[in-house]
Amino acid sequence: MEVDFAFLADAAEALNGKIYVLGGAFDTIWASNVPVVYPRMSLVMRLLFSPAEVGRKHKLEINIMDADGKRIAAVGGDLQVGQSPDVPAGWKHGFLTVLNFGNLRFEKLGDYSIEIAANNFSLKPISLRVAQRLQLQAGVKRHPITLSDGRMLKLDSDSSAPLHITQINTDFSVCLDHWALRKISAHGSLSRRLRSRYEITD
Numbered sequence: 607m608e609v610d611f612a613f614l615a616d617a618a619e620a621l622n623g624k625i626y627v628l629g630g631a632f633d634t635i636w637a638s639n640v641p642v643v644y645p646r647m648s649l650v651m652r653l654l655f656s657p658a659e660v661g662r663k664h665k666l667e668i669n670i671m672d673a674d675g676k677r678i679a680a681v682g683g684d685l686q687v688g689q690s691p692d693v694p695a696g697w698k699h700g701f702l703t704v705l706n707f708g709n710l711r712f713e714k715l716g717d718y719s720i721e722i723a724a725n726n727f728s729l730k731p732i733s734l735r736v737a738q739r740l741q742l743q744a745g746v747k748r749h750p751i752t753l754s755d756g757r758m759l760k761l762d763s764d765s766s767a768p769l770h771i772t773q774i775n776t777d778f779s780v781c782l783d784h785w786a787l788r789k790i791s792a793h794g795s796l797s798r799r800l801r802s803r804y805e806i807t808d
Contacts, residue, residue, distance in 0.1 A: 607653055607654065607655055607656075607659055607664060607724045607725070607729065608653070608654045608729065609651060609652070609653060609654075609722055609729045609730040610652040610653065610654050610700065611650075611651070611652050612649065612650065612651040612652075612720075612722060612730055612732055613630060613631045613649075613650050613732070614630070614631070614632055614633070614647060614648065614649060614650070614720070614732065614734065615627045615628060615629055615630035615631070615632075615647075615648045615650055616628050616629030616630075616632075616646060616647070616648065617629065617646060617648055618630065618648040618650045618704045619704060620650075620702040620703055620704045623702065624702075625650055625652075625702055625704070627650065630650065633732075633733055633734055633735065634734070634735050634736075634737055635712065635734070635735070635736045635737070636737055636738075636739045637712075637715070637736055637737070637738055637739070638738065638739060639738070640712060640713060640714055640715055640736065640738075641711055641712060641713045641714075642711075642712050642736065643709050643710065643711050643712075644709070644710045644712065645708065645709060646706065646707070646708055646709075647706075647707045647710060648704050648705065648706050648707070649668060649704070649705040649706075649707070649720060649732075650704050651702070651703050651704075651705070651722065652700055652701065652702050652703075653687075653700070653701045653703070653724075654698040654699070654700055654701075655687050655698060655699040655700075655701065656698055657696065657697075657698075657699075659687075660687055660688065660689050660699050661686070661687075661688060661689060662686065663684050663685070663686045664684070664685045664686065664724055664725055665682065665683075665684060665685070665724065665725050665726070666682055666683060666684075666685045666722075666723075666724050667680070667681075667682035667721075667722075667723040667724070668680065668681050668682060668705060668720065668721070668722055668723075669720070669721045669723070670707070670710070670718060670719070670720050670721075670734075671718065671719050671720075671721060672712075672713075672714070672716065672717075672718050673716050673717045673718070678710065678711070678712070678713075678718075679707055679710055681705055681707075685701075685724075687699050687701050712736045714736070715736050715737060715738055716735065716736060717733070717734075717735050718733075718734040718735065718736065719731045719732065719733055719734060720732040720734060
């Protein structure tokens with residue numbers, strides 16, 4: 607048995623050999639503080655079975671672990687895939703499935719993983735992190751940033767909307783967080799004052 611693909615989504619459904627996904631392929635849960643409860647998360651998977659594995663019973667396990675190896679959620683059971691007349695001889699049999707987790711509670715910021723195992727062997731880990739979105743003081747209206755190539759960026763905010771980084775003369779906009787600032791830093795130099803204020807490191 608092997609994992610053809612696996613990813614996380616806000617919601618998903620497997621129907622008639624297809625997967626219908628809402629908010630798929632994320633690897634970060636943004637939180638203003640912890641603990642945070644994520645109301646719904648779907649694990650979308652396609653497993654492949656060799657002809658020798660078809661018709662046999664397999665044990666499938668899914669464990670959500672924190673960075674210290676503590677299990678925060680688990681699901682598992684026996685799985686048996688039968689022979690399909692639509693699969694050509696010698697082909698691997700595909701099995702689509704969606705596993706739903708409700709009200710997952712993450713106690714701390716940091717790295718997590720979704721461990722997919724079968725018959726007591728690890729098949730694939732999926733990385734997940736819980737990160738805190740950077741909040742700036744209300745009333746800060748605009749901060750110019752000059753990159754090393756001379757391009758200008760500006761930070762705009764008001765008291766009710768989250769701060770965004772907007773590159774002038776383009777439609778590109780990303781939320782201001784450590785990832786965004788690191789991305790900008792990789793393309794130029796942030797002022798020492800701004801880097802110090804938001805504790806940005808290379």
